[in-house]
Amino acid sequence: MLKGFKDFLMRGNVVDLAVAVVIGTAFTAIVTAFTTSIIKPLINTMGGAETKGLGFSLRTGTPELTEKTFIDLSTLINAVINFVIVAAVVYFVLVLPIKKIQERRKKGEEPGPAEPTDVELLIEIRDLLAAQQGGQRASSTDVRGPKV
Template sequence: MLKGFKDFLMRGNVVDLAVAVVIGTAFTAIVTAFTTSLIKPLIASLGSAETKGLGIQLREGKDDTYLDFSNVINAAINFIIVAAVVYFVLVLPIKKIQERRKRGEEPGPAEPTNVELLIEIRDLLAAQQNNHQQQPTVVQDRRGPAI
């Protein structure tokens, strides 16, 4: 059972899908909290004392016109951290395993042998034959069905 699960995981599409899901959900909350709580205040401290942080107020008195560069830098750092974690935790180990398989150090997904396929066909035919033999023959006349 574990070997089949491992073979399932080693397929290329499954790994790509897992990477996308992990990038989108699992690490986002942790990294966002880290960058919002620690990195953004450090970046904002680079601004002058009169401003809200690292940014420019386009119109005085209108908070909507503040260009907050620290949010953009924060988002870029957030993405880089998430991408690095996913690459080093998921992608790199999977690539190493796939390289080992190519070199023959680790066996790939198990293919069924001809004998296993023939045994499966035989068992399916036997089960089908048993189903046909167990069903009763129905004879009909004018009065209705009878057995």
């Protein structure tokens, strides 16, 4: 049981996946910091100086009520930009190179031997049975069976 688990882990897929998850998590933190620190303030400048940023409040009145009902569009835009950046990096750094490697491997593969047809298998079985019975061996080109 442990040998099978060890083979599973050492196959490469699990190790590669673990590395990809760790690197993806670290990269996501970098992109999130970039979009939160740089992109979001730039988006918020479109909302005007007297507002909290790009968005609107559903109810006005006390500052507390205004803050609780504020729909922050800059956070949504920030999340979309974050997703697009992470998805682009994952595609261009991980998915595209792996596809290229798989295509190269497929080009290097030669086709295996052709599988025998049903008729060829039946002829071979017939010839083997005839040889076992000590009878006259039928010609492999004659598909009708042994001559009587």
